[in-house]
Every structure is written in structure tokens, then in C-alpha cells.
Amino acid sequence: RFAPRPTTGARPVVTYSDAVSFHFNGEEVRAFLAPPAHTDGDTFIYFPDSDVLHLGDVFRTTSYPIIDVYNGGTLAGTIKALEMAIDLAGPDTRVIPGHGLRVVGRRAMREFLDMIIDVRDQVRTLISEGHTLAQVMAAEPTAAYDARWGREASWTANDFVPIVYHELGGGALFVR
Secondary structure, X not given: OXXXXXXXXXXXXXXXXXXEEEEEOOEEEEEEEOOOOOOOOOEEEEEOOOOEEEOHHHOEOOOOOOOOHHHOOOHHHHHHHHHXXXXXXXXXXXXXXXXXXXXXXXXXXXXXXHHHHHXXXXXXXXXXXXXXXXXXXXHOOOOOOHHHHOOOOOOOHHHHHHHHHHHOOOOOOOOO
């Protein structure tokens, strides 16, 4: 289904291709595209004077990453986007997650990225051993992380692992 086109007044007034910078309340604000992560249109917002970075839905502290494959999101892009954010952040940067209970720092981004890379590597190994998606799910590659990132009933390992499996060439997104 497609929604009707928004009225002219509801459309963006400012658009950009890669990055845009402007001033708001006397402070510079930088908005720039991240690699295709949550979707293919993720934007990071950085306030250099305040040293605050907002990563939108690419980074969350309450669940596994939501990679919207139907809107251009990718596992590889999620990893690249998080690496980019970590490189940008300094030791005192305050990071606002797209979903989370508090503002965090660079360390929390690193822990999130490390978890994603570990799960990816475990799934890659299982695929190389010829495991099906059902077997990968049974192997529980997220078990060490479920207590921290698997608590949101709306997005658990049952949602995240099939996306990892599929993107790494394991096959379909669904257990058949």
C-alpha cells in the first residue's frame, strides 16, 4: 500500500545529499548520512560545541539492532555506521541513542558494535559449516547477549539473527 503524497506544506523544506550544516540557538549543527544501516536513509546529527551525537535508529541501548532490509538497511552498513560514529566520538561525547533509557558515551557504542560483530562472526561460522537457519537459531548465537539486548519483546534474537543469516548468504530470512 502507498499513502497519498503529502501536501506541499508537509514536505521537507531543506534536503541534502551527503551532509548539511546550520546554526541553531547559536550552535553549529551537522547532519550527515550514515551508511545504509537501519535503513538506507539514516542520518547522524552532531553538535560539535556541545559534543553531542545523535545516531537515530542505528544505535539503541534496549535491543538488538533493527535492520530494516525492506527499506535498504544492512548489517554491513550498521557496522560501518557504528565505526564511523565511534571514530567521530571523543572520550566525553554524549551519545543519544535512537531508542534507550539514557544518554551514553563512546564505550556503550563500542559494546554494541562488539556484540554485533561477535554475533555476525558466530553466524558466519555456522553458515560455513552448512547449518540451516533453523540450526543457527537452535545454536543461539546471541545467548551471551540476550539478557542485555534481547529483552524487548518486539525485537529479539528471533528477529535479528535471520537478518544476519540472510545477509551473510545463508539463505532465506524465514525458517521453512
